[in-house]
Amino acid sequence: xxTILRSKTKxxxxxxxxxxxxxxxxxxxxxxxxxAAALQEGNLEYVKEIAANQxxxxxxxxxxxxxxxxxxxxxMLPRVVQMLSENFDLPLCLDTPNPQALExxxxxxxxxxxxNSVNGEEKSLAAVLPIVKAYDAAVIGxxxxxxxxxxxxxxxxxxxxxxLERAAKLGIPPENVVIDPLVLTVGADSxxxxxxxQTIELVRREFGVNINIGASNVSFGLPERDVxxxxxxxxxxxxxxxCAITDPMKYGLFIKATDLLLGRDNYAAKYIKxxxxxxxxxxxxxx
Amino acid sequence: xxTILRSKTKxxxxxxxxxxxxxxxxxxxxxxxxxAAALQEGNLEYVKEIAANQxxxxxxxxxxxxxxxxxxxxxMLPRVVQMLSENFDLPLCLDTPNPQALExxxxxxxxxxxxNSVNGEEKSLAAVLPIVKAYDAAVIGxxxxxxxxxxxxxxxxxxxxxxLERAAKLGIPPENVVIDPLVLTVGADSxxxxxxxQTIELVRREFGVNINIGASNVSFGLPERDVxxxxxxxxxxxxxxxCAITDPMKYGLFIKATDLLLGRDNYAAKYIKxxxxxxxxxxxxxx
Numbered sequence: 001x002x003t004i005l006r007s008k009t010k011x012x013x014x015x016x017x018x019x020x021x022x023x024x025x026x027x028x029x030x031x032x033x034x035x036a037a038a039l040q041e042g043n044l045e046y047v048k049e050i051a052a053n054q055x056x057x058x059x060x061x062x063x064x065x066x067x068x069x070x071x072x073x074x075x076m077l078p079r080v081v082q083m084l085s086e087n088f089d090l091p092l093c094l095d096t097p098n099p100q101a102l103e104x105x106x107x108x109x110x111x112x113x114x115x116n117s118v119n120g121e122e123k124s125l126a127a128v129l130p131i132v133k134a135y136d137a138a139v140i141g142x143x144x145x146x147x148x149x150x151x152x153x154x155x156x157x158x159x160x161x162x163x164l165e166r167a168a169k170l171g172i173p174p175e176n177v178v179i180d181p182l183v184l185t186v187g188a189d190s191x192x193x194x195x196x197x198q199t200i201e202l203v204r205r206e207f208g209v210n211i212n213i214g215a216s217n218v219s220f221g222l223p224e225r226d227v228x229x230x231x232x233x234x235x236x237x238x239x240x241x242x243c244a245i246t247d248p249m250k251y252g253l254f255i256k257a258t259d260l261l262l263g264r265d266n267y268a269a270k271y272i273k274x275x276x277x278x279x280x281x282x283x284x285x286x287x
Numbered sequence: 288x289x290t291i292l293r294s295k296t297k298x299x300x301x302x303x304x305x306x307x308x309x310x311x312x313x314x315x316x317x318x319x320x321x322x323a324a325a326l327q328e329g330n331l332e333y334v335k336e337i338a339a340n341q342x343x344x345x346x347x348x349x350x351x352x353x354x355x356x357x358x359x360x361x362x363m364l365p366r367v368v369q370m371l372s373e374n375f376d377l378p379l380c381l382d383t384p385n386p387q388a389l390e391x392x393x394x395x396x397x398x399x400x401x402x403n404s405v406n407g408e409e410k411s412l413a414a415v416l417p418i419v420k421a422y423d424a425a426v427i428g429x430x431x432x433x434x435x436x437x438x439x440x441x442x443x444x445x446x447x448x449x450x451l452e453r454a455a456k457l458g459i460p461p462e463n464v465v466i467d468p469l470v471l472t473v474g475a476d477s478x479x480x481x482x483x484x485q486t487i488e489l490v491r492r493e494f495g496v497n498i499n500i501g502a503s504n505v506s507f508g509l510p511e512r513d514v515x516x517x518x519x520x521x522x523x524x525x526x527x528x529x530c531a532i533t534d535p536m537k538y539g540l541f542i543k544a545t546d547l548l549l550g551r552d553n554y555a556a557k558y559i560k561x562x563x564x565x566x567x568x569x570x571x572x573x574x
Contacts, residue, residue: 186547187555194550197525218548222555223562224540231544234521238484253511257518260473261505263481268474268509275510 001175003138003210003242005061005091006111012060012091014178014210014242019259019270021243022252023093023114023212024059026050027080029068036068039076044083055088057248058256058274062088063116064105065095073101078108085110093140093245099127106135114138116245117180120145120159125166132167138176139167140212143199149182153198156181160203178243179203180212186228187221193232197239204240211236215246226250234258252278288462290425290497290529292348292378293398299347299378301465301497301529306546306557308530309539310380310401310499311346313337314367316355323355326363331370342375344535345543345561349375350403351392352382360388368392380427380532386414393422401425403532404467407432407446412453419454425463426454427499430486436469440485443468447490465530466490467499473515474508480519484526491527498523502533517541525549539565 003014014021027050029036038046051062062084066076077096084092085108094105095116102115117140118128132139141163143149143156150156160179167177181199184192196218200211213236219228233244233251237258244255256271265271290301301308314337316323325333338349349371353363364383371379372395381392382403389402400422405415406429419426428450430436430443437443447466454464468486471479483505487498500523506515520531520538524545531542543558552558 190547190553190555191550193548197548222558224544227540228544228548228558230517231521231541232548234518235525235545235548238522238525253514254518257511257515258522260477261480261484261515261519261522263478266477268477271509271515 001208001210003175003178005114005138007089007091008110010089016242019264020237020255021060022058022248022255023061023063023243023245024054024248025063025245026054027062028065039066039068039071047080048087051084051088054248057278058252059248061091061093063093063095063245073098074104077101077105081105082108099131103131106131112137116140117142118163120162129167129170133170133172138178140178140180142180143182153195153202156199157202157206164207174207174209178210178212183213183218185220186218193218197235200236200239200241211241213241213244215244230254288495288497290462290465292401292425294376294378295397297376303529306551307524307542308347309345309535309542310348310350310530310532311341311535312350312532313341313534314349315352326353326355326358334367335374338371338375341535344565345539346535348378348380350380350382350532360385361391364388364392365395369395372397386418390418399424403427404429405450407449416454416457420457420459425465427465427467429467430469440482440489443486444489444493451494461494461496465497465499470500470505472507473505480505484522487523487526487528498528500528500531502531513537521545
């Protein structure tokens, strides 16, 4: 199954046979004071700089989150989306819990965006899916509902099924729904990653849809988090994940290596191209 | 299925539910001039130093290879084995293509050793399996035969079956055979790792035996080899590999992270213990 996103002129395909898709996670002020301050001042130059770094490091899509407490996201999200689509030609992933901000951003976003996210809660399904349908977007469906995040793969898979069913009722086809099985930290529960990996396999087998993962929660509270995050990326990709919201600066080369090992990179061309295009050292980190 | 190796007093178990077993690869003079020279001079102090580094970095077993052109390995392999078993209490993996050297080393090795290796060639089966049986050892079976290394998972799996059958005929039970599906470099053939991963899954499904992998060939000729080797380790472990001949200094923490993510490390205890015991920087490398 193929999920297609579009910018003004570019198309990004998510499927199990192509290169794994990297959604750059850095345009998100959570825990980033400098970005939060820039957004509050309406200073989009800094946002642009972060975006440029993510694109240079190999992001295929950009996640856009402007969630700063007190900030008018209904005004800010479309402003940032407009700036990004004027400056960068890659599809966007609109990351907001506010349906008004989402709709305002949809109006100005070119192409076909990915909405981040809907979940199995009645309130979320009712608010988000109609907007996804109206703008012919794709959406990330999180496997949680009014009872929280289930502890077992079967119940998470059932929530994925519910989201897909409710989407279908509105005329949203399954290729426009990317399921995110969620991952909790293995620091708190050593079976946490295993539950996610099992959910990925179950959802792939039952519904055949694309799978997104967030690849940094898993290591929360542990030392050497990058090592754990890398291992998790490889395991999740092998289990069937097809895209991740993650940091291409840190994990881009590792993801390309995994694609290569899974036979998705003829002549190692993409791995070597990526290596040549990116210095070993990380670019200066935005604070 | 559980493969058990023993030193004088310690037992190491290889199975799919326990921690992944690391066989330290560094006592091998191939491409290491300083070690080759030390062996030629009969200077075992340097071998001891390498062994100590491997053990400190988390090796569960030590691979022992003394293959230097012109060196009398029938004399040297047992000498090194004796020195190692006097100084380190962990099982050994005897790595030689010479049956005479193997048998001479078997006579002095305490406990239960792993023999590296037999393969599907008639000559190899006839020479190695009787020694494995006579000393109640375990053996690594490489999936190659008189026709070389097959390009497809099915033929490699058939060779694994042949090795297991010939072992059974001599009274060697399947838990004493660890299959190594072999891996060629993805630099030359971008499907190479995929064939190995498929072979691991097939062999596990058909025979349920333990699987060893060598984790550094895969990246030969590519830049940033460690990145590729790490990704391969995670993928192979998930596919069903249960031990690897590899460098614990480089990959120990990554392997512990993979065990943790696969739900084999309650409370992340082993990961954190490993992290605390090993400085982030690599110990000084033996040349």
